[in-house]
Amino acid sequence: MSDAPTKTFPKRIFSGIQPSGGLTLGNYLGALKRFAQAQDAGIETIYCMVDLHAITVWQEPSKLRHATRELAAGFLASGIDPKRSILFNQSQVPAHAELAWIFNCVARMGWLRRMTQFKDKAGKHAEEASVGLFAYPNLMAADILAYHATHVPVGEDQKQHLELTRDIAIKFNHDFGVDFFPVVEPVIEGAATRVMSLRDGTKKMSKSDPSDQSRINLTDDADAIAAKIRKARTDPEPLPETLEGLEGRAEARNLVNIYAALADMTPEAVLAEHGGQGFGVFKPALADLAVAKLSPLNAEMRRLMQDVAEIDRILGEGADRADAIAAPIVAKTRDIVGMVGSRRG
Ligand code: TYM
Secondary structure (H helix, E strand, C coil), X not given: CCCCCCCCCCCEEEEEECCCCCCEHHHHHHHHHHHHHHHHCCCEEEEEECHHHXXXXXXXXXXXXXXXXXXXXXXXXXXXXXXXXXXXXXXXXXXXXXXXXXXXXXXXXXXXXXXXXXXXXXXXXXXXXXXXXXXXXXXXXXXXXXXXXXXXXXXXXXXXXXXXXXXXXXXXXXXXXXXXXCCCEEECCCCCCXXXXXXXXXXXXXXXXXCHXXXXXXXXXXXXXXXXXXXXXXXXCCCCCCHHHHCCCHHHHHHHHHHHHHHCCCHHHHHHHXXXXXXXXXXXXXXXXXXXXXXXXXXXXXXXXXXXXXXXXXXXXXXXXHHHHHHHHHHHHHHHHCCCCCCCC
């Protein structure tokens, strides 16, 4: 499977976020903020609320509805402009589910068994997990490849899934002797590709952590943000002057990375400014920065959530535009596979 496609595809960015609960600072710094930067750089950008992914674990229907709209508000408040980017929810565009089925028949059981996120999520109860949770990475490959996307900005936790997306594209192209699907590039860049829990610097900040103190939610108000940073776990040493000094200090490193990503600085520059400070000084500076950056976002999300009809309208328009790109690609896929029929995208 070394015969990577030779055709060059125009640069197109695709990424998605699950509407499976609130957004965290990890989602913002690892994904949303970078999505807006890609859009502002003038690249073609397609962003999706992946509700089909969310239902791989149980979702209360009314909560799913609310979370999808709130996530849309999060995208918009983070600077995604529905005129410059395509913004939609996955279930509204049939190409995702259809291509995922074809990819279920391309990917191998052994490839999926190696996925660490399935092992983490299913835990000891793999037999009780939904089939969807196991096949989830194939749907993710379909999300991306239905648009012939070439670049996928994500946090570090999605790296293995994107490797599988590459393997699926390569195997499909090889099996059918075509040069049809691009081999995507993961874009995992910046200081905050893995924002860690505020209670334990070795664990990822996650919406599913039972402790609300472990994360900053984009719906937290200024007082909650400041209190969580004040109580964040740290060590007694002052901040070092250089990055090497953060070795073995996971919590300190995390707070420096968060500061860097919020301030659009490198971690080195943060240490050049704050090295030598104890956390008694650095934490309030970080709290002020986080409140300054996140409060307007939070206020904008609340404002947008007052008009869900407008959110639904934006998503509907986005779905039409997404469908116009994906349907012909999936129609061509059916044709390559040998499926007969005249229905085109
Ligand atoms: P999800 O919904 O878990 O997370 C959405 C995005 O946020 C990033 N992220 C983080 N980044 C840094 N630090 C953290 N603590 C942190 N937590 C989350 C994730 O890496 C991700 O970029 N399978 C995906 C959704 C998906 C998708 C796709 C992504 C479905 N189809 C196609 C890209 C392309 C997921 O569950 O992300």
